[in-house]
Amino acid sequence: MATYLLDQSWKQESERLQQLEQWTDPVTISHLAQIGVGPGWKCLEVGAGGGSIARHLATTVGATGRVLAIDLNTALFDADASAVLEVRRLDFMTEELPTGFDFVHARLVVGHQADRVDALRRLSLALRPGGVLLVEENDIVWSELRVWPVHNDPVMAELVGRVWKALIQIMKQGGYDGHCGRSLPAEMLAAGLTEVQGEARSRINYSGGGISGLTSARFRDPLVAAGAVTSEEMDHYLERCFSGEILMSSPLQVSVRGTRAMPPT
Numbered sequence: 001m002a003t004y005l006l007d008q009s010w011k012q013e014s015e016r017l018q019q020l021e022q023w024t025d026p027v028t029i030s031h032l033a034q035i036g037v038g039p040g041w042k043c044l045e046v047g048a049g050g051g052s053i054a055r056h057l058a059t060t061v062g063a064t065g066r067v068l069a070i071d072l073n074t075a076l077f078d079a080d081a082s083a084v085l086e087v088r089r090l091d092f093m094t095e096e097l098p099t100g101f102d103f104v105h106a107r108l109v110v111g112h113q114a115d116r117v118d119a120l121r122r123l124s125l126a127l128r129p130g131g132v133l134l135v136e137e138n139d140i141v142w143s144e145l146r147v148w149p150v151h152n153d154p155v156m157a158e159l160v161g162r163v164w165k166a167l168i169q170i171m172k173q174g175g176y177d178g179h180c181g182r183s184l185p186a187e188m189l190a191a192g193l194t195e196v197q198g199e200a201r202s203r204i205n206y207s208g209g210g211i212s213g214l215t216s217a218r219f220r221d222p223l224v225a226a227g228a229v230t231s232e233e234m235d236h237y238l239e240r241c242f243s244g245e246i247l248m249s250s251p252l253q254v255s256v257r258g259t260r261a262m263p264p265t
Contacts, residue, residue: 014076016214017050023211025052027201027253028107028136035132040064041102044126046092047109051077058085093119097126107136111180120191127260133193139181139252143168149249156246159237163216166228170219181254193258200252206244213241
């Protein structure tokens with residue numbers, strides 16, 4: 001079984017995933033509508049997390065469709081299993097995936113794999129010819145700026161930028177590339193997908209502090225130990241994140257889709 005930097009062992013991981021879903025689901029759902037996922041579709045949700053998109057897919061495909069939701073740990077969505085939604089514990093990098101799906105979705109999954117092109121190729125092979133793969137990853141592009149775009153507190157902007165610059169390094173050491181979103185289109189082409197297209201979106205609102213705070217809180221001790229922030233600065237950062245008063249820009253949510261090529265005639 002593969003290791004995962006953000007597994008469910010942390011006591012607040014369920015809460016963090018719920019915040020993440022609230023932040024990212026609207027973008028994902030808009031892409032499902034663009035693709036045309038609908039009644040009767042056979043769908044695969046990879047790395048289902050808290051299960052929100054698996055539940056949405058099950059409602060969308062209806063009684064004539066089928067959704068398979070997989071993860072390394074399915075405890076957070078086991079209860080969602082139904083006649084339409086199958087839940088299965090499965091590591092797609094070491095175990096064989098079922099095939100013949102009309103649609104496959106993976107969000108914040110591929111970026112954790114050492115060989116992303118191989119991961120994309122494995123996912124594409126689960127599709128029927130003509131089926132669509134939608135992959136979503138972050139590009140934490142703001143960490144490359146002098147300050148993070150925080151719109152009502154310049155001191156906080158500098159601190160957020162410093163925390164996330166260090167957090168990207170910690171995550172990279174644990175196997176996740178915080179800038180992998182920008183590589184997705186080329187990697188999907190390298191995996192053999194066709195009709196590759198997508199977009200990157202960042203949201204600006206007051207709710208971003210919740211997911212930013214919870215993700216940073218999970219790595220509080222390593223961040224302080226690395227010298228990126230003092231313990232006092234980290235406490236101030238987390239307090240402001242959870243205050244609901246910080247208007248914050250999210251990382252880019254990069255959503256790229258491609259089609260499994262039809263066999264030659």
